[in-house]
Amino acid sequence: MARQSIMFIRSAGGNVQQREQKLYEELGELVRFVERAKKAISEASPGILSSSAQLPTASSHLSDLNKMTEEGTLEVMRLTEMIQDNRDRMTKELTAVVARLQTADGVKLAERLQNVAGVMVEDGKHLTEIMTALTFQDLVAQRVKKLVTILDEVQSRLVELVVIFGIQQHGENTGTEGTAGHLLKQLEESKKTAMKQQVADDILDQFGFK
Template identity: 25%
Template sequence: MISLEQAKQLVGMLEEGQQHEADLLVKDILEKTSNPMFQEIGTLTRDLHESIKHFSVDDRMSAIANDEIPDARDRLQYVIDKTEGAANRTMDAVDRCMPIADNLHEGLLQVRPQWNELMHGRIELNEFKALCHRIDTLLGEVEGDSSELRGQLTEILMAQDFQDLTGQIIRKVITLVDEVEGRLVDILTAFGGSQLEESAVNSTKATDPEGPILNAEEREDAVSSQDEVDDLLSSLGF
């Protein structure tokens, strides 16, 4: 901001034809008034530049982007294929079990009336003989059906063997996603430092840019939970 004294001095120089001196005065005024702004911009530019350099040469980020993320995509596709295959095997086995269960239920319904008569002592001899034949036939059917049911239940059990392997794969992918999220949070923290540290910007004390936050678990000013990540993203306008 130009002062009244400087304005009077500038007007006097112009009136006396001292153009060169007036230009020098204006330049001096602009440099003094603009210096804090340029200093702040320069500091922020250096901070961003160093942060970009840091992440561009980060071998771990390169490995994640070029190797681990494609590998994780393949692993998740493997999980999908295994899960789909197990689901199909299970549904096929259940479909084969349903007619067996229906036949057993139907056979029991046919025997039950005469069996009830027998239990109450109201059955004739010829009906008793017919009941014995029906029970014998039912037992033969149950024997064969029970073996088939055992086989199908074993098939259902074997179809679930994918869970242990796919569970390990999913846990590894979750670990990778957590690491990527942490590194992205570091980038946002570095690039959004001026917004997150508004009080520091308003202070006249000079501060050195920290860049990405490392060892977040040992620091109180680093995000360490999903809620804190949400707060950080909200504070940055995302």
């Protein structure tokens, strides 16, 4: 179609005035440029697609991070639980020893052992606090998952744009507003989904939980 247009412009060019000749020449150059651009994009597209597939994506790094923190946290929680169990056993043992020593008039020694038992109870509380503190991992994992979703979406849109418009095009507004709007919408939605304990309690009250 572009070639037909050029031929038409060329054939018509002989019948127009001199000042219009320039316009037809410009139009002809424009048509040739469009044709060259189409050919370039068509040749570049397979390369862009294959190279974009090789791009190290931030989302895969975040997924790895998510997995690693999850595994680490679970291991710490498992070990902490084992330590807690061991401490409970030792506390019971010490309590039994104290009882025995008290009857054998070993009052002083019993007192010191009682102190040791007290320290172990204290440490047990600390271990519980450590486990409670580790629950942050669930929250982190949720945020990371949301981030991965957003990154995947942005990546696919960018690749789409690159393939459609070609990497030589720049400085144009290529739908950034749409993507940003989408991201903002997602962030807004994520804020709405967060629920505080007070809200949960209010809902539970409605269901008759007192």
